[in-house]
Amino acid sequence: MTNGTPPVEVTNLTMQYGSLVVMNDLTFAVKRGEVFVIMGGSGSGKSTLLKYLVGLRTAAAGAVRINGEDLTAADVETRRQSLRRIGVLYQGGALWSGLTLAENVALPLEELSDLDAAAIAEVVELKLALVGLRGYGGFYPSAISGGMRKRASLARAIALDPDVLFFDEPSSGLDPISASRLDDLIIALAESFGTTIVVVTHDLASIFRIADRALFLDISQRTMTALGPPAELRDNPPNDEVRRFLTRDSGSTV
């Protein structure tokens, strides 16, 4: 129904911490069904940008629209409806520690859908199976490994079949095998469900593997300095920072 509007649209966004401006003039739109990567060095404000995208922070200037809706300005009901259509995978998983994995996945369904308990149980079972956690429903988050926690959190994020999924540093804290399994999952989700995916990461392997397009935040310029397919950006870097980032060049002569 909203195929005309971009799932994520950012216009002239300024990001601020108190009076400190972190990023200026961010303008981009994510296309429906693509895997869009936000990259940049540590401290460049990637995760902060994600917080603006999902409506956890209010823009100091400019606007963020998710499926055409400004989350921070919308009324409660519109906001609820818009939030139903996005899923967020936080850096540490952010599973609710007092609930089992199954209860974690079930909570959004209980709160935001009209499904009865039996239907919810079926969905929970399916989503946990999709992320490779069949049979783990009764476990508490503290009892499983970091990689499993991230996947369980992904199961929760896709509980309501969102059409936009946000990932905050999905590979952080994971060994290369777990990280690439998670990448596989991201690609599979994007392809099979047609989900639009926005990933914040600085993991180069991951960027080249999954990204259709990537956005580069340059902290020294305090704005975005590149936008395009990562391989293209590597081969024809628009500026030296982007080239150094994508080729792991520290710039040191030592």
Next chain:
Amino acid sequence: MDARTATGQKGQASADLRQHDGTLVAELAGTWQLEYATPRFEPLIEAALADGNLPHATNRTIGFDGTALGEWDSSLLIFLRQGQEYCESNGYTFDTAGLPGRITQLLSLANVVPERSVEAGAPEPSNVAQIGVVGIAAWDSVVSALTFLGEVAQGLVRLLTGKTRMQWRAFWVVVQSNSSGALPIVTLIAVLLGVIIAFLGVVVLQRFGAGSYVSYLVGYGMLREMGALMTGIIIAGRTGAGFAAELGSMKITEELDAYSTLGISPIDHLALPRLLGLFVMMPLLVVYADFIGILGGMFVAVSLLDLTATQFTTGLLSAVSLSDALLGVFKGMIFGVIIGLSGCFQGLRTGSDASAVGRSATAAVVLGITLIIVANAVVDWMAALWHV
């Protein structure tokens, strides 16, 4: 050749200055270790330049000769960086050609300019401006507290109209931790409080030969004031701080954000069950504390005065009325709400680092106890006005 030795002994770190083709060359020798005395660059060169026997470096270059260098550690690097700084500020060229490759590599690492220069912090605001800063911060706190109260009220309405479901599990956890979990500490404090009030009564009232009236003091003291007040302070310390720490940790692990981005209100899910749990449990704890405190007072009265337990009880029952007990229970309800609100408020507004959780827990206790005492005074005043 004229040489100047900084540290004379053999084997020890030394840097001898000599002149070679118009260049001052420091001949590094010996073992350079932080544990032992090593030369400092500036006094060495100043002394050399002041000494007329050593001609000045005509091409204004300072170089090094590391061929006689023994083992070395960071002390040598510190010396060389002193040299580098000296050269920069005095217009000399710092020539590292004579140094071993490993040392020049370390020196250049230390000289790499940070990719982001350290931001010059905003200048300290003046004293007048600071008053404004404090005022704005205080106003922000008031606004966020009022917003929180409004959200809780909205949540309560949603709960009562069935638009959101009660989180019974969290509710029962609060009930459990504030019943069986809190009894030992409440018992201990309440008994001692009863004992203290009775001692006070015995000491003061016996002077007027009114020792038998100690039961009045214990009864009124526990039922109207001390039972509720002390229980409130205990629960603010253990449960209020617990709420703040628990919700604060959830903030740090992004569990609160996970609620928000799902469109689920953390107030409904986390704050309301905790508030209601305390609202139910505090009055019950107050009744228990009153009872235990009176027992403690009776024990002192009976053992120190010529009173029997029956006389004490009869005296107490003739003095106090149900309204005295109900006043205490009513205070308990108010205190429960205050403790729950302070704990949840501070927990939900926690910052994003680990020390912020500690600050929130502390703030919750301070706010809780302050408000309890203020509320106690207000309720007492009202009670006096309406002759309760």
